[in-house]
Amino acid sequence: MKLSDILKDSNYKLTQFSQDKIDTIEKRIFTKKVRGKLVPYFNCQIRKKDVKLTPEEIVRQLYINILIKDMGYPKDRMEVEYPVSFGREKKRADIVIFDKIQTRSPYIIVELKKPKLKDGKEQLKSYCNATGAPIGIWSNGESISYYHRKDPNYFEDIPGIPRADQKLSDILEERWTINDLIERDKLVLERKSLKDLILELEDEVLANAGVDVFEEVFKLIFTKLYDEMESGRNRNRHLEFRNYGDTESELREKIQGLFNRAKNKWEGVFTDDAQITLTPSHLSICISSLQDVKLFNSNLEVVDEAFEYLISKSSKGEKGQYFTPRYVIDMCVKMLNPQEHETMIDTAAGSSGFPVHTIFHVWEQIIEEEGLDKSHLFTLEIKPSRCIDYVEDKVFAIDFDEKTVRVARTLNLIAGDGQTNVLHLNTLDYERWDERTNDEKWQDIYFKGWRNLKKLRRKRNSNQDFNFDILMANPPFAGDIKESRIISKYELGKNSDGKYKNKVVRDILFIERNLDFLKPGGRMAIVLPQGRFNNISDKRIREYIADQCRILAVVGLHGNVFEPHTGTKTSVLFVQKWHDELCPKKEDYPIFFATMQEPSKDNSGNKIFVRKKDYPDTNQYNHGGANPTDNYNDVAKDLNEYLLDDNGHLIVKHDLFNHGGLTADGIAEGFIEFAKKEGLSFWGK
Known part of the structure; x- marks a missing residue:
């Protein structure tokens, strides 16, 4: 039985999992007769019992494999369906990894029940706050997000989680070059657009920050573009538009200095005395959200789309x-x-x-x-x-x-x-x-x-x-x-x-x-x-x-x-x-x-993208896959199913030209x- 068959009509995907992880689960599937129907089951290596393979359970078992085999966490530090108390009510966290020393203190909580990021993140926050766990992970099998809980109101995006032999500070103290950013670009790995990230920031941070959203996001994108350009021209330079474990005040001082240098490089966009006016805590959240995004590609399309969104909200329309x-x-x-x-x-x-x-x-x-x-x-x-x-x-x-x-x-x-x-x-x-x-x-x-x-x-x-x-x-x-x-x-x-x-x-x-x-x-x-x-x-x-x-x-x-x-x-x-x-x-x-x-x-203005099945002769290998929707807003984009350009980006489905020969000749x-x-x-x- 194929996992993709079980996930067919759900909101869960397999995109983030390698084929060998999928094969490992599929080889161990067996069926039981339940009310006259054959139902897929699997023996959970943490609970050591047979469990029904629901879409959520599939993603959980796949992620347990990653935690054990790739990240090195021992099974005895893990628990599934961990009870979390909210007063008299108890809910169950999908996966919990306990602290190495304080062996009953949750260290990492994984949330899989809510297949949409917004719902999942809220559930994850509540679990982390209730248990004190410093790290949270949300995934639906396609997109994945990692968070560091600094306080109940501040969950910082982090690039990943530490392996079993690492501390959280080892992850936060990494120094990134432009090559690291290319390899771990959030827009590619998490199937998001820069516009999506700005929308998240507006909902969670900027709406309550008392600032001009256009101006502050413009300053941050402007600054990050400068940082990427400097590192692109000196591949050994460490990117500065990142939180490497800085305090909020240290980070604000660093980013303001970077902004000042960007103003000197590209004159006539901001006044000489322009300052980033976000508070240190708000700025820290924004940096965490944007630092893993690569803005530069061969045609500036990533940043162009974000600017279009920001301006269309104000004067243009x-x-x-x-x-x-x-x-x-x-x-x-x-x-x-x-x-x-x-x-x-x-x-x-x-x-x-x-x-x-x-x-x-x-x-x-x-x-x-x-x-x-x-x-x-x-x-x-x-x-x-x-x-x-x-x-x-x-x-x-x-x-x-x-x-x-x-x-x-x-x-x-x-x-x-x-x-x-x-x-x-x-x-x-x-x-x-x-x-x-x-x-x-x-x-x-x-x-x-x-x-x-x-x-x-x-x-x-x-x-x-x-x-x-x-x-x-x-x-x-x-x-x-x-x-x-x-x-x-x-x-x-x-x-x-x-x-x-x-x-x-x-x-x-x-x-x-x-x-x-x-x-x-x-x-x-x-x-x-x-x-x-x-x-x-x-x-x-x-x-x-x-x-x-x-x-x-x-x-x-x-x-x-x-x-x-x-x-x-x-x-x-x-x-x-x-x-x-x-x-x-x-x-x-x-x-x-x-x-x-x-x-x-x-009709809602969401872009429609080219699928490989539209052009079966393309030289991009077709792995098959799920049946995601056609726009960024639904997050579901299976790269095995969609045609990509030379930058690894989705191609809008139109007939105006042939995308450099990737699609059929068009009007041009x-x-x-x-x-x-x-x-x-x-x-x-």
Whole structure:
């Protein structure tokens, strides 16, 4: 009988257990007839009696094997179904390991009854508090969490438990390098996302800390990114963003010093006098939760998702501006094919997804040309000078929301090794840019990027027209511009009778404004509400676009793409400005149309991931396994069943592109074939 058959309809999994541990249990299963049915049993080596193999019992027996064989704990120090008193009531802890010296004092308690982390952790806390046990473990067979009980209100995440021949202090005093972090990355081992961990911190710590959650989590991620980068460039350096047994006050002093060094490295994100304002005890809990997470990979996706969540809670949704999923961004970048000599800008940058992924696209070209390898930690490694020059000279971003600009600057500063052209400006109100750019405080942060942007103006003293090769943007859909001073600057601010409107939806003005940024022959990808493509009232907008550009492609996105923020149906418009050589004007020409068929998210906004059975020819070996749900929030992700990318991360199920050949060709590959056939200037034949 297979353990997977018994667990089939339960919330318990086998993912964390090796095949030899599973085989050991399966070889010793026998059946008994109970009420006419054959029921699986097993002889428990701790209780020394036959027990029925329920899903919970399976996980318990497997974990007992780990404790005995891998961790070296003798059977006589262990007890199962240990009674824990709560007044007159008694409950039973799943596994207890007793102290080596005080042989009836619980030292480690293992909780398996509650298959969900939140419930299990609460049960575990109550057992540890009632018995005084300093160490607690929760597991459901897939995810596992370890805790050190410092006091009844403070359970600290720890990387593991001591072996029988170790003390807890031996574990806490370990010194980690970046290689240790890669090997023991919590996001991989516990199947969690950084967003999940932040949600846990909000529930348990930050909600009652009396601080701005965005600011404090931003500071911690900013600091940890710096720590990882420093260790990534000196593999023998010990990571500092860790509690190695420090007191709370010592830890706070250490982390503040690290934050100060990060501010000096990446200027213009925090003020010089910015301090971490969490109390020492709250900070200690946050460090424990985040220290085992590896933020850097080859594309900054881990930290990007966390920033998206933090900002979406505050200003973004209110302004009708939502973060563009990174797979939509990658499709646009692949289709427009930016080159090293070309300039690029995002005029509604958000967290700067389009610029950052444009950078990665061009860097891959440079790395290939120079014959270098791209590792999964590429973003923290020292880059060739051509890569840094490209970021400093060619890539720009603008946004009018101060919080998102700081996030965008962070991601660009990291990607560009301290170089960035991310500016805090109102794209539509270019007439008043000079008021902002002349401000001394603004100049302290943005002057270098502003100086670079000015070089691309079409006229020396005008901020209206620029000479960019590429523009990619997802402008805000919601909200009207009502200021006649701004509307009067735009042709699309007029009615069909030539009179200016009293109000205009933002994205309409962004269409015209973005075209002003492009030089003749320049190309653009812009996310727009579906109505712009088929509403009768928007016919004049479509005519305006067609008059200035060749319409290259229209890609309809699935309605779930921007969930849970909005269900607005959107499409991406791809155009190229007319130019005598690069894009000669034609009256009649073919246009590439495509519609996204895979939703990529469910109706609640949870991502759907690619299973190996969807692509049976993949070279990733399929071990079979359980049948987990498709989103991070349910924790259940059996890596034996899901397809992973080169970073060991799950792949979102969509049909926009082929994930480097791991999945079937998608819309981007179809467009590239079309573009080559048409002889488009940026693809050729």
